[in-house]
Amino acid sequence: MPQASSKIRCYKELLRLDLRPTPYEAVFAVFALTVCTILYTHSPLPLSWTLATFFLLDLCKLVLAAGILGAAITLGKLLRFRHAAGGWPRSQSQILEICSPYLTLDWYLRNFRRGFSILGVIYFFLHLKHVVLFINPSNHDLFFWNLDRKLHFGVQPNIWLMQTFGSNGELALLVDWLYIKYFDFKVLVSVLFLLELKGRLLTERYFFAYALLWSIGGLAYLVAPTDGPCYAILGQHSVPPELQQHVFQFPVTTDIPPSYEEQYQAARIWNAKIYQEDLWKARFDLILNHRLPNYFYGIAAMPSLHVAAVAMIFIFLCALSSVAGFFGAIYFLAIWFGSVFLQWHYAVDGYAGLAMAIFASWLSFRLVRARRGISF
Template sequence: MNNRYAGALNAARQFWLAWAIGAAMAAVMLILALAEDLPIRDPDDDILPSYIRMPLIVFGTILVDILPRMAHRAHVRSAWSPRALGGLWREVVAERWPASHWWFAINGVIAWYLTYATFRNIKSMAPFVNGADWDPTMADIDRFLFVGHDPAAVLHAWFGTGLMAHLMSAVYVVWIVLIPTSIAIALVWTRHTSAGSWYVTAVAVDWCLGALLYLLLPSLGPIYAQPGQFADLPHTFNTTLQEGLWTDRTAVMADPWAADTLQTVAAFASLHVGIMMTICLIARLVGIPRWAQLTAWVFLGLTVVATVYLGWHYAVDVVGGLALGAFAVWVAGIATGNRDGWRVRLRSGSADSSSPAHPEELVSRSAPRPDHPAAD
């Protein structure tokens, strides 16, 4: 096969499940839109449309990959003239961005965004497809799990409703930034493509399962079903976000064609928790540095507390999210050829052990390594 197309075909194979999920979700989205007479919208067109914003994000992360290496080499070699910098640009691009990695990054970004955009649209359509309300059931399960108490009320009593509210709000803001950053790390900055495709495919599975659950078990979440429980919390960015999402939902439910937005209110399962669980397990199984693994697990714990404390989700939504995130890692591991790596690490209990079935040595550090002066 022509080498020009071999890289493209290999990249498509690495993301075959993500592409299949995206195509299936796009078909479901189109069927629901036609059946319920609902619009399909760009989920993030408030600033720039996706076809402009996504290339800018990808190009920006590529520059972050290239420019620091150029600057380091220019400093080591005292080569700051325009001609020398041009040569360094070509040198670093040739090392870091061969055609195979361009195909890998482009395939991964498009496949991931297809699942994300269709997920957001299906989530918006869920109340029109299934008008059931599972909030009372979820609240009853929570009170059973907490021996007759509401989990959010328990957390408010334990941690108070002052400074903790601001801390939990900050956790939600960080999560919003974390997801696109993690995708950039997996597709642009790492050179361990098996690990990168594993993670991106797992997130695609998360979106797919989340959309399915929102269709089957629609619920609003405690902050909307029982707002009185959260009246003592101070006004934070989280409050503004919750109010904005409810305003969007009200507009969409009144007239989805006139609303010019999507509604994104849904509770079971918590994808904040689910995707963080996916991040933690992938980090463990591919063997990134231990400090990064610990940071991820701590942030997962904070996300679990925040999502219940702030009223976004019921405790049972958290349980569902944990299970969803773990299942996505398992399925994506099989689809991307990482099944043996999963088994070996679970048996050994060590992220530093390597599977002989993996010549790419998934447990190697996935972060880009800095250039060493001696290598220049």
């Protein structure tokens, strides 16, 4: 009987669930409600079921990837125990030590909740990004173009980087490839944090900062809408002539060196150019043809969420380990460089993104605390 009772307690521990709401779920709920209200009252854009299906598939992949890695780690722990003890675990404490957290029901549930929250935030973020012009039709490209020049002592970063490095085909291809792999990088790092390698608390803080960052970033787009230099400055080269009609005339039309435009045309940044054209087509179809977009959602440059996201990830990778932080720093610098070199953003967009990342990370470490009854 004592042995049977011990087994029951062990099963209960493995099946125990913590259903209390989390901070990142609260951020998701508030942001989703805000965006739904904006879409309903200020735009013709409905929620996309196609995009929702795509994100649900990503959610399944995310949880499954973490589950497979978790099972592999658990198997390693089991084999290590057998090698050290000369036999298989028998006591409840030994079984729980090996099975926790990767064979507990709560770990799978909270990973689903984490993935659902961050992918849900990005889902609504993409909708909001696509309707910025319906809410605030003003344009601030000229302001940030001139601000960049003043902040950098008369040097325009977009022009200087393109003229200096645009002719280096190998570098251009590398930066272009690294920039597009940003999406895979986010997924890989998120899977890493789902594994709770340094405890549950750091993971909870990571996902709170992640959800908060994208929520703030989406709303920040409404403050000073910009399209970015690839459209406002180089639109005649990045967009087909038949699609260059727009809801307003771009303000930056003078003081552009011909060599800057020529180097952009010649630069081997194929991924950037393809996406720049596809994003513009999606906006053109929504605004002028009243056709709903498919997967390419939104044009907005200030702040840079590419820079913000990798900066936040870098901060949390540093908390995970110095080695992870080193690789996070390298990728952060590559994305920051690429955001300007590929003509997606002005330099100040990256500065704003970095400030947002620092704020979201700082707030997560201040607000997200260990919970009672939970071993972190």
